Amino acid sequence: MKTFSGNILFLDRSDINTDEIIPAKYLTEISRQALKPYLLEDLKLEGFNPATDLAGKQVIVTRANFGCGSSREHAPWALEANGIDLVIASGFARIFRQNMFNCGMLAVELAPEQIEAIFSAFCPGPAQAVADPQTGRLVVSDGEKSLEFSFELGEFERALVQAGGWVEYADKRY
Amino acid sequence: MGQTVAEKIFASHVVDQPSKEVFVLRLDAVFCHEITTPPAIMDLMARGKDRVFDPSRIKAVIDHVTPAKDSKTATQGKIMRDWAHRHGIGDFFDIGRNGVCHALFPEQGFVRPGYTIIMGDSHTCTHGAFGAFAAGVGTTDLEVGILKGVCAFKKPQTIRIDITGRLPAGVFAKDVILSVIGRIGVNGATDKVIEFGGPVVREMDMEERMTLCNMAVEAGATSGICAPDMTTVKYLWPFVKQEFESPEAALREYLHLAPDPDATYDKVITHDVSGLSPQATYGYKPDQVRPVAELEGTPIDQVYLGSCTNGRLGDLRVAARILAGKRINPKVRMIVSPATPQIFTRALEEGLIETFLKAGACVTNPTCGACLGMSNGVLAEGEVCAATTNRNFNGRMGKGGMIHLVSPATAAASALAGHLANSELYREEK
Structure with missing residues (x-):
């Protein structure tokens, strides 16, 4: 099973919604790649500039209820189009989280204190994360220090990541 | 052990349990609109699986941008239209017959108590007003729903919210749900179902219950649900009169979905609206x-x-x-x-x-x-x-x-x- 890793983009706010991740006016795009330039365009977060802050990032670390609001799978697609396939948060909105696993991406949920520990040790970076869905091990480091966490993944979620997504899984089974 | 409305619907629709906490449910209806469905259609075509599990259980509408405002939205409409025609989806609502999905589909009688419904739209929770388990999903879940007629859900815990007191004149269902969300927060019901009940909900008509359930997702809920009663039956009667000999007979059937007195709730909240203002x-x-x-x-x-x-x-x-x-x-x-x-x-x-x-x-x-x-x-x-x-x-x-x-x-x-x-x-x- 693949591991998920890369440079971290820190988004220090709770309740980041899918309208902020990808505004509805871009939902007329049918190709996923076309969403790439618009990721986090409407994010309300002081100091954040999508034009400069997204480059070279593969992982997001954020707070509670990430991806709330609309069901649009365009939100994880816009992340994926930018090379981001791992989000670490203290909580996710249900549909967004399911969409990530359905696309074979990885949503890692940690306790708020653990997320706080990552923010205080590494934000604003540069820092890297490596998550292994097989072992449930997450390592965050900046070359000098590192923190290690274990995370819970349901049997079903692990199966989805392994299968590459829900369509692949369901197609074999139903 | 007693069951909530959602637990009863889950129990009657489970087709698989791939892990302890995940239930794959048989779907009674799959609703589709032109924003989230075209990517599912295109992906099915790319996979060589351009099929639908049951055209009579798929309801489709162009509603988000209609009439089309530009070439891109016209293309989204065209993908829907061609797909509906190709698969014999009779309940396809094109320009001139189309309306906002969560108002149109109930009005057409497509939502029934006890149904399982998904749509690529977060406000699908609206249909819980009829005592259905209706949940918004992403395009991939929608795609599998279209192809196989199933969807996977974690068994949700239920938050019971009893709306009590007497709603003052000039204060409406919208004010009630805004006050509920203000109280429990945008993350207050994440991964949970909200079962709305109590005297104020019993007095509400179906439109008001839809307003209530519509915004359950703004508190993070998978679905809002109101247990069916005579108000539900009266709204649905034109659509179900062939199935039952009388409204009372329909009610007797639907009352099986009522939550058991000893149902287990994650939380019970009493929300008194007597003093509520707009x-x-x-x-x-x-x-x-x-x-x-x-x-x-x-x-x-x-x-x-x-x-x-x-x-x-x-x-x-x-x-x-x-x-x-x-x-x-x-x-x-x-x-x-x-x-x-x-x-x-x-x-x-x-x-x-x-x-x-x-x-x-x-x-x-x-x-x-x-x-x-x-x-x-x-x-x-x-x-x-x-x-x-x-x-x-x-x-x-x-x-x-x-x-x-x-x-x-x-x-x-x-x-x-x-x-x-x-x-x-x-x-x-x-």
Whole structure:
């Protein structure tokens, strides 16, 4: 099973919604790649500039209820189009989280204190994360220090990541 | 052990349990619109699996941007249209017959107590008003639903919210749900189902229950649910009269879905609305809620009456009652979008449309339009809208725009005042 890793983009706010991740006016795009330039365009977060802050990032670390609001799978697609396939948060909105696993991406949920520990040790970076869905091990480091966490993944979620997504899984089974 | 409404529906629909906590449910209906469905159709085609599990259980509509505003939205409509025709999907609602999905599909009798329903739209939770388990999903879940007629869910815990007391005159279902979200927060019901009950819900008609359940997702809920009762039966009677010998017989059947007295809830909340006043949001999250009285005078540029939350006949009636014989303030513009052609027709017959036009409002065809900033009333940077919609997220109605979520009564009163204002319906009772 693949591991998920890369440079971290820190988004220090709770309740980041899918309208902020990808505004509805871009939902007329049918190709996923076309969403790439618009990721986090409407994010309300002081100091954040999508034009400069997204480059070279593969992982997001954020707070509670990430991806709330609309069901649009365009939100994880816009992340994926930018090379981001791992989000670490203290909580996710249900549909967004399911969409990530359905696309074979990885949503890692940690306790708020653990997320706080990552923010205080590494934000604003540069820092890297490596998550292994097989072992449930997450390592965050900046070359000098590192923190290690274990995370819970349901049997079903692990199966989805392994299968590459829900369509692949369901197609074999139903 | 006693069961909640959602647990009963789960128990009767499970086809697989791939792990301890995950249930794959058989779907009674899959609803589709032109924003989230085309990517599913394209992916199925690319996989060589352009099939549907049962065309009679798929209901499809073009509603988000209609009539098409440009080539891209025209293409989305065309993909839907071609797909519906190719697969013999009879219940496809094209331009002229189309309306906002969560108003149109119940009106057509497509939602029944005990049903499992998914749609690539977060406000699918609206249909729980009929005692169904209806959940918004992403395109991949929708795609598997279209192909296989199943969807996977974690067994949700249920939060029971009893709405008690007596709703004051001039205070509406929208004010109730805003106050509930203000109380439990945008993350207050994440991964849970909210079962709404209590005397105030029992008194609500189906439109009001839909308003209530519609915004359950704004608290993070998978679905809002109201247990079916005689009000449900009466609404559905034209559609189910072939199946039952009497409304009472239908009710007896539907009452099997009522929560057991010893059902286990994650949490039980009693929400007394006797002292509730009209509510409005003030920030960029739906739980930032205050009484309209505290926000009275807040400047607005636009008023929007419509959407799957509040674009139904009862909503138009309340607004028209307030606007009758008056002109909206010249500082603001008002857009009215009846949610379905049937609602539009009834509003015409009742003279509501004439009231809106004479008041100086623009009446548009049924569409989701401005609610998500896609068409028909998008805001300019720095503009503010009092809207009867469901989300006040930053940029939702247009980049740099701001939304105050309100009831139709508050929307109409604000249009007259030119700023956020309580309606006379509320003041009369004070």
